[in-house]
Amino acid sequence: xxxxPAAIALLSLMAIQSAHAEETTxxxxxxxxxxxxxxxxxxALEAYTQSRLLGDVWKRPDLAPRDRSIVTLAALIARNQTxxxxxxxxxxxxxxxxxxxxxxIITHLAFYAGWGNxxxxxxxxxDVFAARHVGVDQLPAVSITPLPLNEAAEAQRSKAVQxxxxxxxxxxxxxxxxxxxxxxxxxxxxxxxxxxLVTVSxxxxxxxxxxxxxxxxxxxxxxxxxxxxxxxxH
Amino acid sequence: xxxxPAAIALLSLMAIQSAHAEETTxxxxxxxxxxxxxxxxxxALEAYTQSRLLGDVWKRPDLAPRDRSIVTLAALIARNQTxxxxxxxxxxxxxxxxxxxxxxIITHLAFYAGWGNxxxxxxxxxDVFAARHVGVDQLPAVSITPLPLNEAAEAQRSKAVQxxxxxxxxxxxxxxxxxxxxxxxxxxxxxxxxxxLVTVSxxxxxxxxxxxxxxxxxxxxxxxxxxxxxxxxH
Amino acid sequence: xxxxPAAIALLSLMAIQSAHAEETTxxxxxxxxxxxxxxxxxxALEAYTQSRLLGDVWKRPDLAPRDRSIVTLAALIARNQTxxxxxxxxxxxxxxxxxxxxxxIITHLAFYAGWGNxxxxxxxxxDVFAARHVGVDQLPAVSITPLPLNEAAEAQRSKAVQxxxxxxxxxxxxxxxxxxxxxxxxxxxxxxxxxxLVTVSxxxxxxxxxxxxxxxxxxxxxxxxxxxxxxxxH
Numbered sequence: 001x002x003x004x005p006a007a008i009a010l011l012s013l014m015a016i017q018s019a020h021a022e023e024t025t026x027x028x029x030x031x032x033x034x035x036x037x038x039x040x041x042x043x044a045l046e047a048y049t050q051s052r053l054l055g056d057v058w059k060r061p062d063l064a065p066r067d068r069s070i071v072t073l074a075a076l077i078a079r080n081q082t083x084x085x086x087x088x089x090x091x092x093x094x095x096x097x098x099x100x101x102x103x104x105i106i107t108h109l110a111f112y113a114g115w116g117n118x119x120x121x122x123x124x125x126x127d128v129f130a131a132r133h134v135g136v137d138q139l140p141a142v143s144i145t146p147l148p149l150n151e152a153a154e155a156q157r158s159k160a161v162q163x164x165x166x167x168x169x170x171x172x173x174x175x176x177x178x179x180x181x182x183x184x185x186x187x188x189x190x191x192x193x194x195x196x197l198v199t200v201s202x203x204x205x206x207x208x209x210x211x212x213x214x215x216x217x218x219x220x221x222x223x224x225x226x227x228x229x230x231x232x233x234h
Numbered sequence: 235x236x237x238x239p240a241a242i243a244l245l246s247l248m249a250i251q252s253a254h255a256e257e258t259t260x261x262x263x264x265x266x267x268x269x270x271x272x273x274x275x276x277x278a279l280e281a282y283t284q285s286r287l288l289g290d291v292w293k294r295p296d297l298a299p300r301d302r303s304i305v306t307l308a309a310l311i312a313r314n315q316t317x318x319x320x321x322x323x324x325x326x327x328x329x330x331x332x333x334x335x336x337x338x339i340i341t342h343l344a345f346y347a348g349w350g351n352x353x354x355x356x357x358x359x360x361d362v363f364a365a366r367h368v369g370v371d372q373l374p375a376v377s378i379t380p381l382p383l384n385e386a387a388e389a390q391r392s393k394a395v396q397x398x399x400x401x402x403x404x405x406x407x408x409x410x411x412x413x414x415x416x417x418x419x420x421x422x423x424x425x426x427x428x429x430x431l432v433t434v435s436x437x438x439x440x441x442x443x444x445x446x447x448x449x450x451x452x453x454x455x456x457x458x459x460x461x462x463x464x465x466x467x468h
Numbered sequence: 469x470x471x472x473p474a475a476i477a478l479l480s481l482m483a484i485q486s487a488h489a490e491e492t493t494x495x496x497x498x499x500x501x502x503x504x505x506x507x508x509x510x511x512a513l514e515a516y517t518q519s520r521l522l523g524d525v526w527k528r529p530d531l532a533p534r535d536r537s538i539v540t541l542a543a544l545i546a547r548n549q550t551x552x553x554x555x556x557x558x559x560x561x562x563x564x565x566x567x568x569x570x571x572x573i574i575t576h577l578a579f580y581a582g583w584g585n586x587x588x589x590x591x592x593x594x595d596v597f598a599a600r601h602v603g604v605d606q607l608p609a610v611s612i613t614p615l616p617l618n619e620a621a622e623a624q625r626s627k628a629v630q631x632x633x634x635x636x637x638x639x640x641x642x643x644x645x646x647x648x649x650x651x652x653x654x655x656x657x658x659x660x661x662x663x664x665l666v667t668v669s670x671x672x673x674x675x676x677x678x679x680x681x682x683x684x685x686x687x688x689x690x691x692x693x694x695x696x697x698x699x700x701x702h
Contacts, residue, residue: 033587040604041590041597044655045575047610052647053583060639080315081548081584083591107279114439115287116315119267122275123317129275136274142281171294179286187278205582207676208441314549341513348673349521350549353501356509357551363509370508376515405528413520421512442675 032086065095070194073097073105074201077121078113085124090132099134104190105198111184113202146186154181266320299329304428307331307339308435311355312347319358324366333368338424339432345418347436380420388415500554533563538662541565541573542669545589546581553592558600567602572658573666579652581670614654622649 038046058068069092076084092102102125110118158177166173185195203209272280292302303326310318326336336359344352392411400407419429437443506514526536537560544552560570570593578586626645634641653663671677 033591037594038587038590040607041593042571042575042586042607043604043610044571044608044612045578045586045590048575048578048647049583075582076584079548079582079584080313081582081588083588084584103276103278107276107282110279110282114309114313114315115283116310116313116318118276118279119272120315120317122272122279123267125275126271136277139276140278142277144278179282206441207674314547337510337512341510341516344513344516348543348547348549349517350544350547350552352510352513353506354549354551356506356513357501359509360505370511373508373510374512376511378512413516440675 033083066092066097067197069095069097070101070105070197071201073102074109074198075205077106077109077117078202078205080117080120082120082124085121086128089125089128093128093132099129099138100140100189101194103139104187105194107187108184108190108195108198109202111180112199113206140187140189144187144189146183147188147192149182149186157181267317300326300331301431303329303331304335304339304431305435307336308343308432309439311340311343311351312436312439314351314354316354316358319355320362323359323362327362327366333363333366333372334374334423335428337373338421339428341421342418342424342429342432343436345414346433347440374421374423378421378423380417381422381426383416383420391415501551534560534565535665537563537565538569538573538665539669541570542577542666543673545574545577545585546670546673548585548588550588550592553589554596557593557596561596561600567597567600567606568608568657569662571607572655573662575655576652576658576663576666577670579648580667581674608655608657612655612657614651615656615660617650617654625649 035046038049058065063071069088072088073092075081076088089102093099106118106121106125109121154177158173158181161173161176185192190198269280272283292299297305303322306322307326309315310322323336327333340352340355340359343355392407392415395407395410419426424432503514506517526533531539537556540556541560543549544556557570561567574586574589574593577589626641626649629641629644653660658666
């Protein structure tokens with residue numbers, strides 16, 4: 001019985017976000033919990049963290065550690081769970097997520113999880129980047145050469161959105177096209193497949209199941225996500 | 235193609251909350267991000283903030299800057315996004331929102347977004363008020379002369395709530411009447427129209443679309459909101 | 469007109485979480501608001517806190533103060549409302565919630581409200597425990613003798629979950645059985661009835677009404693909750 005790709009993302013519902021670090025104070029001046037801190041309140045939770053989360057879920061083979069880090073960062077940012085961020089920004093970098101990808105993940109989630117959540121993440125990330133000497137040359141430029149647009153898929157998405165709320169909220173539909181799908185989603189420093197991973201993870205983490213596909217004609221996003229995850233299985 | 239009023243509120247879904255300030259430390263002792271801080275992690279997000287958010291959405295003519303500040307404060311409080319609060323409490327005051335209105339917005343959201351969220355907002359607001367020398371004389375009194383009640387509309391609302399869950403949760407229905415619609419909503423230091431703006435913004439920001447009207451008979455709140463927004467267009 | 473038990477839990481929607489303390493700085497180094505702080509921003513909110521929340525809702529006889537503390541802690545943790553936690557961890561202990569029960573509540577909510585929320589709660593709880601000299605001997609052990617399992621009820625739950633998403637997400641269904649209902653829920657330091665109280669409160673606080681029973685065959689959780697609350701009325 002193989003695990004379905006989408007189920008991997010859904011696991012974030014069950015074991016959303018994760019562990020804690022060994023140091024007591026983070027570089028950001030925010031308290032980071034030690035294992036010992038956790039044991040002083042909830043020894044069982046510390047044990048679950050080691051056995052079920054780090055020792056089991058994180059080691060499942062159908063989603064790479066790099067992708068689990070992306071999913072976890074998206075969930076942490078979407079729910080504004082800052083206490084776990086210093087550990088997970090560092091773990092993500094250790095798992096091969098590039099600084100430019102983290103930069104784009106945060107930018108992406110400003111639109112999908114709220115500007116305030118993105119700013120909280122930046123507050124933590126800037127100290128992690130500084131401690132690891134991540135310079136501006138490792139970050140995405142403002143002006144980029146956009147990825148090629150799949151015009152057929154975009155026409156389909158745009159039509160679906162237009163039918164869904166274009167007559168009631170025409171400018172909203174227009175922003176969705178201009179700012180999101182013809183701008184943000186085409187920025188090259190985060191793969192489209194990873195943007196889907198980030199978007200779906202954030203929507204799940206916030207329970208926003210009404211966003212995105214609601215009928216067979218509107219399932220572009222979900223299909224894009226599943227296809228890209230499948231295409232990248234290993 | 236004119237933008238619909240409700241769409242303006244809905245924009246908070248897309249560009250929820252906003253910018254950041256120029257200083258590094260706020261009066262509240264909480265870190266405020268500078269533009270430079272943001273650029274060190276996400277130069278593109280800093281550019282979007284300037285161009286798309288401050289330079290575009292905030293300048294759309296169909297919702298006044300004062301009302302955008304109210305919508306933004308409601309969303310920040312509803313989602314407990316404290317990092318943006320120092321900037322936006324100040325911007326709201328600059329945009330003409332009165333201290334007594336901010337006081338009532340926070341009080342109102344204690345009921346609609348949770349007591350804990352209201353207390354987080356107070357933690358920030360008290361330092362903003364102190365820095366701007368806002369005295370108790372500029373705040374609403376505890377005892378007030380209530381606004382006149384539209385008895386017909388209230389009877390309709392009360393009847394809808396009674397039908398919806400009055401038989402299962404009679405005391406809940408009673409509190410809704412006694413504490414909310416015959417007390418909180420009648421406090422005179424925030425206009426009914428602005429309470430609707432705050433309520434709808436908070437519900438949208440938290441994805442609580444099931445709260446409020448669900449049938450044609452229950453659309454009082456939505457209608458009240460749209461009518462009052464329309465009545466105040468400029 | 470008696471209040472229904474479930475309505476008591478639902479009240480957390482209206483008056484989610486509560487009051488504030490008298491001291492300005494908490495043991496955790498996090499700012500705690502004084503009544504005076506609240507009055508400096510929102511005198512009316514301070515009055516509502518005293519009259520409607522502490523003086524009315526908290527004194528309703530159909531839910532014991534101990535249970536209101538459990539419901540409130542669950543809601544605070546589920547929504548990551550840290551500012552009220554120092555006050556409410558202390559009030560819960562004063563109301564008879566045992567340290568071992570608080571430990572299990574936090575562990576339980578790691579699975580139902582996210583690991584990051586549990587870690588934020590631990591950050592506060594560890595200082596409250598330290599100040600009250602709560603030692604490891606008062607906390608649940610990692611290895612425990614599980615409560616007896618109601619095999620018939622578990623078979624019914626497992627079958628419902630299997631039908632609901634077992635074919636699409638088989639491993640998710642398996643984790644639900646292995647980690648939650650045959651492990652976490654059987655830990656003896658928090659009564660099953662209290663786990664239901666915690667779970668339902670957290671789901672309501674986060675608006676996750678889609679989690680749990682959706683048909684007559686799946687109403688085990690809800691029934692368990694109502695029955696256990698009824699069984700413990702006083």
